[in-house]
Amino acid sequence: FSNPHFIGNRSVITHLMEWKYDDIGDECERFLGPYGYGGVQVSPVNEHAIMDGRPWYERYQPVSYDIHTRSGDEQQFRRMVQRCNKAGVRIYVDIVLNHMTGGQSGLGTNGHHYDGVAMQYPGVPFGPNDFHGHETCPTNDLEIHNYSNRIEARNCRLVGLRDLKQQSEYVKQKQVDFLNHLIDIGVAGFRSDASTHQWPDDLRSIYSRLHNLNNEFFTENSHPFIYHETIYYGGNGINSNEYTSLGRIIEFRFYKEITNVFRNNNQLRWLRNFGTEWGLVPSGDALVMIDSHDLRVGHTGQLGFNINCFEARLLKAATAFMLAWNYGIPRVMSSYFWDQIIRDGKDVNDWVGPPTDQHGNILSVHPNPDMTCNHEWICEHRWREIYNMVKFKLIAGQEPVNNWWDNGDNQIAFSRGNRAFIAINLQKNGNDHDKNLQKRLQTGLPPGIYCDIISGNLINNRCMGKSIQVDKNGLSDIYVGHDEFDAFVAYHIDARV
Template identity: 35%
Template sequence: MAALGQNGNGTAGSDFESGTRWFPAVPYTDKDFNKPCSVNASSEVRIIRDCYLNGLTDLNQTSYNVQNRTVAFLNSLIDHGVAGFRIAAATYMWPNDLQAIQRQVKDLPEGGRPFFYFEVNDTDNETVTTQEYTSLGYVTEFRYCTDIKQGIESFERLGKTTNYVRNITDPDHAFVYVDDHNSQRNHGSGGTVLTFENQINYKLAVAFTLANDYGFPRVMSSYYFGDNNDLGPPHYANFTTKGVPFKADESCGFDWVCEHRWKSIANMVAFRNTVVGTNKENNFHTSDQVAFSRGHKGFFAMAKNGTMNATLQTGLPAGHYRDLINGRVVTVDDNGMAQIVIDNPEEPVLAISVGKCVIMWRHITFIKNPICHCLFRTMLHLALDISR
């Protein structure tokens, strides 16, 4: 709820006193918290989940009152239109307690269950593993961030991004991303993670993540913070947050990065929606070029230096396809073969898929989109720490 030794007013005006665990507006009192003790790197599971993390008052989720108040809060957010939740620091909570809370959260107004994903910091040889939480939903796969950076820097390593020998999370439950809000603020966790600061490699990494058949991907959208890791979003002198103006080239102004609008990222979301449910096939791999098909629905290629010219098996039906990234027409013959050309170092990615076909007739090009009713949803990530 708050760091120890803090007291005063919350943003909505309610009083609190963390030293005595007094939060009357909820209400929470001392009996709703675990007893003070400290977590360390070598702690056993009981200590990790029952003690105070970094001096933060630790709610006891086994308590029926804590469960009921948490469920009421999450349900109120659903009433306001929230459709999903990031459960931060799930590592430090008992999975059974989280399951008890999750089961009581109501369905969405439009039907279906809310989206849940759980932050579990499993980076190999940890006391707590992601597998303990997969029965609850998607679980953050921290190892993917460092693996994908190494893979983009050395394409030979891309096959190791899903190395199950390391006990990595299974693809049906892995929540994957190239960077997150924490690693980004540390300039890529000291160089171990890619961020928008390395634009070309970042485009390759996110495009590959969206084209790949591993996990459920998240796309970041950021703002420039320079060397000030604590800098808030672009704002005016009175600290009112600035709007997000869109430029003619589809980039954003006012120091908003808007990497989710970059072609190699935004247009790959449409590709991902089309190929869902298929596996990677027809793999092509060199030291600086990668390509593969997703069943018979899509084909993806990328080149480290922005240059590629090869005849490859696409796995697609014969026809003319429009490259989602650079607009080039790709012709697939009756055997599924096509000449794959990439010649744009700024957008070193190519993606074609069924439903993005082109009819060529008397030198006039028409877009043929027989399944163009794809649902393109944007997930707004509202980070909710329900324990601390």
């Protein structure tokens, strides 16, 4: 369950949050395929509660396992899966198995009524016996209060969400049927939501009943790729290593440590041995990110600590490190604009949903000629600095990190074998001369003239941005001014003039 089934040496997933399936199909064909992305994470696909103001988080309140949301219906979903697989891009679905809705009642996105108080979900159907109650959850109000307590965390309610009794054969079977339905359509795997709140053994038993991936797109005997949301920062919380035998885990310590470094709370030079030596799980067990649909609004992390699209220069630099370093499977967040207003350490607009018309339909993405997106779609995955680092990673392949250099502080550089080279400068102290990265360095690259793929593309054999000359020994004058638009430069053998 830990192989993403990428095509060729593609290696990066992007989360196209709240995008419509028709748009994702278009994006796979016109951009993600050609630019070397390996896969897309799509927002939860099954019927969910319709909530006032249409917050993004209503998609985390399931009402049934019918494939029908504002992103599209089952037919549109199927078409997208076909198109993306054909374009060389895999689809991973965000699955919400831990719970159903909160304690309200109303309608779901496929017209099913639900009642969270009576715990009635006729669209599945689930009834009160399918949920954890006082026999299994030890707290008076059935809420999770102590997240480190295993039983509480798994058998009680996460922020009021009706907690499914996955020990029940009936509940398991409904979930297995849902996942198998998605597998048969041709998805490559799943992001498992709220994994820490589900018993590893229940997940194991569900996974043991899953079909192999669809033979139309995958080789015989392929298992779905499953990555688990286990929010673990060390200490006495529930350890993410309880889940590594089930697939991969989202390594939250990666984003936390990288953010800390890129915010200059820790020196870049220490990144030299970043990975298991910092306490992270082995690379093959990890999926990593800088930003996520939760982090960007201060959920599952601390607002203002995470790095999102509102700090583009930092986001690009941190993402570049993630894509240049050989650790885990990276996921790039692709978000939409919302009016961030921070009051008392909370974003009062942390709920704001995707751009819609006046009837609440999600707006289509029609990219502009300059590669940016229309409406409020931010499309970080289309930023040159980011898509060119996706290419960098593809070209670096499994080459080791070599030629590490640092200035003893916040300037670093390294190569990936003889194929690619990056230098990052976040030096804040010292005079202007100290703050600029200006150094003759070993790049590991064969001699020639190379374009910096961060400041511009190679077009008609000319660099649109900066360039360097690498001599016969692999040495080159590397320069990253402290006040430049981007805090890093990157070169690889496919952008040689």
